[in-house]
Amino acid sequence: MPQATLHPIGDIAQQLDLTKSDIIPFSNDKAKIPLDIIYQRPRRAKLVLMTSINPTPPGEGKTTMSIGLSQAMRRLGIQATAVLREPSMGPTFGMKGGATGGGASQAEPSTAINLHFTGDFHAITAAHNLLAALIDNELFHGSRLDVDPQRVLWKRVLDVNDRALRHVVIGLGGPSQGIPRETGFDITAASEVMAVLTLSQDMKDLKQRLARMVIASQGNQMVTAGDIGAEEAMAAILRDAMMPNLVQTSEHTPVIMHGGPFANIAHGCNSIVATEAGLRMSDVVVTEAGFGADLGAEKFLDIKAPIAHLQPSLAVVVVTLRALRYHGGQPLSEMAQPNLVALQRGMANLLKHIENLQSYGLPVVVAINQFGTDTQEELQWLISALAQRGIAAAAADVFGQGGAGGEELAALVAKELETSRGAFQPLYDESVPLREKIERIVTKIYGGDRVEYSASAERTLKKLEAWGEDHLKVCIAKTQYSLSDNPKRLGRPEGFSVSIRDIDIARGAGYIVPLAGDMIRMPGLPKDPAAYRVRVNDSGQIEGIH
CATH class of the missing domain: 3.40.50.300 (P-loop containing nucleotide triphosphate hydrolases)
Structure with a gap:
């Protein structure tokens, strides 16, 4: 077009x-x-x-x-x-x-x-x-x-x-x-x-x-x-x-x-x-x-x-x-x-x-x-x-x-x-402890049964509690393809746990970032990247970005 x-x-x-x-x-x-x-x-x-x-x-x-x-x-x-x-x-x-x-x-x-x-x-x-x-x-x-x-x-x-x-x-x-x-x-x-x-x-x-x-x-x-x-x-x-x-x-x-x-x-x-x-x-x-x-x-x-x-x-x-x-x-x-x-x-x-x-x-x-x-x-x-x-x-x-x-x-x-007369109400407020915030998201929004924490994630949670940062919000890093932390579980999966392998601290943003499953914060390129289809024609116009 x-x-x-x-x-x-x-x-x-x-x-x-x-x-x-x-x-x-x-x-x-x-x-x-x-x-x-x-x-x-x-x-x-x-x-x-x-x-x-x-x-x-x-x-x-x-x-x-x-x-x-x-x-x-x-x-x-x-x-x-x-x-x-x-x-x-x-x-x-x-x-x-x-x-x-x-x-x-x-x-x-x-x-x-x-x-x-x-x-x-x-x-x-x-x-x-x-x-x-x-x-x-x-x-x-x-x-x-x-x-x-x-x-x-x-x-x-x-x-x-x-x-x-x-x-x-x-x-x-x-x-x-x-x-x-x-x-x-x-x-x-x-x-x-x-x-x-x-x-x-x-x-x-x-x-x-x-x-x-x-x-x-x-x-x-x-x-x-x-x-x-x-x-x-x-x-x-x-x-x-x-x-x-x-x-x-x-x-x-x-x-x-x-x-x-x-x-x-x-x-x-x-x-x-x-x-x-x-x-x-x-x-x-x-x-x-x-x-x-x-x-x-x-x-x-x-x-x-x-x-x-x-x-x-x-x-x-x-x-x-x-x-x-x-x-x-x-x-x-x-x-x-x-x-x-x-x-x-x-x-x-x-x-x-x-x-x-x-x-x-x-x-x-x-x-x-x-x-x-x-x-x-x-x-x-x-x-x-x-x-x-x-x-x-x-x-x-x-x-x-x-x-x-x-x-x-x-x-x-x-x-x-x-x-319509909506009555918007967030899932949690600042008074809810960090662990409970994570568990509410996993159980109520994802539909999971429980949260499993690695030793590293446990150490970070304890450190945040000691620092008095329990008021922070929660921003879980999770696969987009599934409600669970497994991208292959489509539809509406049930009976699953979410594994938190580590937790990043984003105190300036006002939240923590629990890393669920295999999520990483630097993506890789696919085998056939879209970059190979981008061109600059003889008139200087860029083509191939869709």
């Missing part, structure tokens, strides 16, 4: 009642929104959370549906804005490819967004690695840190999938080259600096959170970025990156796009300041959280919403018939064929996600992302089966038709927003 003709970014800003002097253009088609402009207005919008079932190889299309729904609501005369995350170049050149939606429901300029965009990821990478350099410099000179080099917790990051950097040794080459020690790299989307930026409400909050980040643990003492005075220099690097970005959809609906933590290894939500911008400049905000409702939505509802005092009005769960059939056991090679039996079995995964969202007090609508191979028999069966359980659902072809293909869904969402 050819790229849409884009409107000047000043015209898009006017849809949010912003003048050209209110924004900082980065080019003709993207801009930054200053924080002081955002906070001049009160909140007024209703907040719609877009999530999905556990992702499958056939795909669900959550970003595409978020964009398509915002376009469809605009077509119905509702001032809607999509508030989304920025893509990481790791997946862009890895397995997934681009992450700006698709077809007639895409964030534009898609290629620029999928690459350098406005430099936010680079700023986060630089700020994170500045802290790493300062730590190693202090170890070398010994002026501020009295820490065993083997007790340093802070790694480096890179916005590229590179498994060879997961475990490295630095400081080799002799006494003048630094202190030799083991460390490693995470992907930038997993950086605590990314989490801090996306969960900060202003520059003061940003600096305070940066200062609280734990960089080393020695005995019963924690050492923070504030202890070596790194937060001001890091904040200087992040100053411009703190401002959310304004772009547009294929149909020129405003998109506020900012931050890009993954939901399987981080909290998976766009920034608080981006959400604030949408809430203060629109009537309806459509925002997404990464992967399924067991990951991104849980973290949105238990981490981001309480921090920002958000009150989501409605959750929309995206499914495809093929994804449900996959959860019901249909082989990938048969995905183009209808299979009502597999669909019926796979519906169990969808129902668990719906139950989870309802347990937070949220009304739920199901969006069926429609494909050309879908049969009316299967569509009607699913809509009817959900209706019997009191769940409204609609099919939408926003990939092929843009906003026009989502008008039925938009009307359903608008009706629910007018008539």
Whole structure:
């Protein structure tokens, strides 16, 4: 599909009642929104959370549906804005490819967004690695840190999938080259600096959170970025990156796009300041959280919403018939064929996600992302089966038709927003001990029976308790493909335990990261990376990022 003709970014800003002097253009088609402009207005919008079932190889299309729904609501005369995350170049050149939606429901300029965009990821990478350099410099000179080099917790990051950097040794080459020690790299989307930026409400909050980040643990003492005075220099690097970005959809609906933590290894939500911008400049905000409702939505509802005092009005769960059939056991090679039996079995995964969202007090609508191979028999069966359980659902072809293909869904969402009275309540509050928070997520959201902790995880929990950090929230790193910690257990598994092999401390972000199963925070490239399909033609245009 050819790229849409884009409107000047000043015209898009006017849809949010912003003048050209209110924004900082980065080019003709993207801009930054200053924080002081955002906070001049009160909140007024209703907040719609877009999530999905556990992702499958056939795909669900959550970003595409978020964009398509915002376009469809605009077509119905509702001032809607999509508030989304920025893509990481790791997946862009890895397995997934681009992450700006698709077809007639895409964030534009898609290629620029999928690459350098406005430099936010680079700023986060630089700020994170500045802290790493300062730590190693202090170890070398010994002026501020009295820490065993083997007790340093802070790694480096890179916005590229590179498994060879997961475990490295630095400081080799002799006494003048630094202190030799083991460390490693995470992907930038997993950086605590990314989490801090996306969960900060202003520059003061940003600096305070940066200062609280734990960089080393020695005995019963924690050492923070504030202890070596790194937060001001890091904040200087992040100053411009703190401002959310304004772009547009294929149909020129405003998109506020900012931050890009993954939901399987981080909290998976766009920034608080981006959400604030949408809430203060629109009537309806459509925002997404990464992967399924067991990951991104849980973290949105238990981490981001309480921090920002958000009150989501409605959750929309995206499914495809093929994804449900996959959860019901249909082989990938048969995905183009209808299979009502597999669909019926796979519906169990969808129902668990719906139950989870309802347990937070949220009304739920199901969006069926429609494909050309879908049969009316299967569509009607699913809509009817959900209706019997009191769940409204609609099919939408926003990939092929843009906003026009989502008008039925938009009307359903608008009706629910007018008539439903949700009573949002997080799963836990700060007074609940860390162990109980972890166990509530595993038993109530994943559907597991118990949690098993490694010796390392037990030591970290005891250390956190001794430090008085039991108030922290919990951000479990877990496979996105299953409700369990085993990616091969599809559908709605039962009778399983979740193994926590280690726990990372993200005190600046305000949470801990229990690592479940085999989850790692630096992905690798697949056998045939998407990077091999990217080209720059003779006119200088980039092709192959989808």
